[in-house]
Amino acid sequence: MSVTELVDGVLSGNRRYLARLISLIENEDRLAQDALIQLYKHTGKAYVIGVTGPPGSGKSSLVTKLTAEFRKRSKTIGVVCVDPSSPFTGGALLGDRIRMQEHSLDDEVFVRSMGTRGHLGGLSRAASDTVRVIDAFGKDIIFVETVGTGQSEVEVIEIAHTVIVTDVPGSGDDIQAIKAGIMEIAAIFVVNKSDYPGADKKVAEINTMLDLDPRERAWRPPVLLTNSRTGDGIAELADKLQEHLKYLKDSGMLEQKGLQRSREELQSIMKYKLTQELSQKLQGKPEYEKAIRMIAARKKDPYTVAEQLIAEFLFSEIR
Ligand SMILES: Nc1nc2c(ncn2[C@@H]2O[C@H](COP(=O)(O)OP(=O)(O)OP(=O)(O)O)[C@@H](O)[C@H]2O)c(=O)[nH]1
Ligand SMILES: [Mg+2]
Incomplete structure (x- = not known):
């Protein structure tokens, strides 16, 4: 396959070419870099939302529900699930595939999972290039899901315009998800599994922690409650995301982030x-x-x- 064929395929909205190009990115094929060079000028349009938090806190379920909500709002969606602990790659991981099933017949939703296999240049490099080609493909919103436990994940999430940090009720007195680094990047906190006992307490804990933060900030991260099984709180979360994007644009932060990222x-x-x-x-x-x-x-x-x-x-x- 030639680069031109690949690039034209992606730009014309052909999902098979997109999937093919992502595989080439994962394999660090020279063709992928040539395609990225040509696609670069078609990128920078998507709103990239990072979702991070402890294992099992409901990130994939949340993304599935948010996808449904934004489809109702006529947005097209890309999802990249980055799992540094998984050796599997390509398509979607089994769990994610099951959860995203409700969107599997929707051509406007593109899902891809990436594990650690075969990324010499690093998983975060491969993941950000993947987000970039989905952006060129024309998706309006791209979710990047990653387990929030270590440094490499923080790196992946840095490509997001808005980062959602998820947590669940009763996950210990120490605020698990909010380890150093994560706290700084969160634009929105979500306490998921609001049907579990202690949800309000968890929200209060995070709010207290935010109040103790001495830094001046124009955007004070809201703390929202969601239930990713029933969909409770999802519409409010979608509203907050759109509000944060507007804030980033109006304050000039979006432009600043773009410059910083390019640098x-x-x-x-x-x-x-x-x-x-x-x-x-x-x-x-x-x-x-x-x-x-x-x-x-x-x-x-x-x-x-x-x-x-x-x-x-x-x-x-x-x-
Ligand atoms: N009771 C309840 N269960 C939920 C909720 N959200 C997700 N779950 C369940 O929690 C489990 C984990 O959900 P996932 O969406 O896979 O969580 P995750 O954070 O993506 O997990 P990893 O990707 O493995 O870190 C699943 O069995 C979900 O059905 C919720 O709001 N309430
Ligand atoms: Mg998941």
Whole structure:
């Protein structure tokens, strides 16, 4: 398949091409990068919503219900489920597939799950490229679901315009989901499983924690109650999401976030390319191997050698 075929397929709204391109992204195929280059100018239109929180707190159920709500509001939807603990990838994970079944016949909903298999460049790189191609494909809203337990997940969620942090009643006195890092990125807190005892207490706890936060903030994250089985509270959550998007636009935050993201992305790509270039140049060079031995034998120090090698092999042409 040619890049042009792939790109035209995605831009014309063909789901099979979209699925194909995502597989190429996962496999770090050169074709995927060429397609991303061409698709870039067609991106930046979707509203990306991150959903993170402890395992089993109802993230997938919440996304399924929100999808139904936004379909009623005539929005088209993409869903990317990122599960760093799963070795599976492609299509949807079994659980997600069952939950998203009600949308499986809806052409306006595209769901994709990603596990850790085969992402040399990192799961978050693959996930953000996937969001990007679904954006180019033309979906209005893209949900990114990820379990909130560690650092890599926080990274994935950084591509979202709005982050929902989910928690459930009675999940311990310490506020589980709100570990360092997560707290800063939450725009909306959701206490899901409102049918469980202690739901109001949980809401109060999170509100107290927010009140104790000394930082000035123009957007004070609301704390909402939902039931992702019955759909209670889902319409209110959808309203809040639209309100947050409006806030981001009106305050100039959306533009600022876009700039920040472009800066970080450019930096990370440059870093990656430089590293790649350097290792290619050093590959099998006797000077390199010799230097390593000298460092190990304490005849040279790694600081000076690093500078010398960079000067010699990376910047020699432009000097
Ligand atoms: N009682 C009740 N159960 C719920 C609610 N929301 C979700 N569940 C159930 O909780 C279980 C976990 O829901 P998921 O949507 O898979 O949760 P998740 O956060 O996506 O789980 P992981 O992706 O595995 O971390 C399922 O059995 C759901 O049916 C709710 O509001 N009330
Ligand atoms: Mg899930």
